[in-house]
Amino acid sequence: MAAKTFDMIVIGSGPGGYVAAIRGAQLGLNVAVVEREHLGGICLNWGCIPTKALLRSAEVFHLMHRAKDFGLKAGDIGFDLDAVIARSRGVAKQLSGGIGHL
Secondary structure, three states: OOOOOOOEEEEOOOHHHHHHHHHHHHOOOOEEEEOOOOOOHHHHHOOHHHHHHHHHHHHHHHHHHOHHHHOOOOOOOOOOHHHHHHHHHHHHHHHHHHHHHO
């Protein structure tokens, strides 16, 4: 494997890491990002973002039960936990892919 030289190495591609890497590249530096697993780090892939997606699903579920308050009708309201989790994972994957594009 050939040795490579970088002006800047960013360890971790979370919210601070990928922004620092982008800024380094904007300044003309040869930048490398080191990430153990998925781009975006813990916050984007397992913490903040997936949690916010789960909370949004819960909020919509709650609002559906209050449909009458909005002049709407909704019946047989339920949820599919597997689909809720899949949506959360999809949101994280989409944002992680966006960081990869950057």
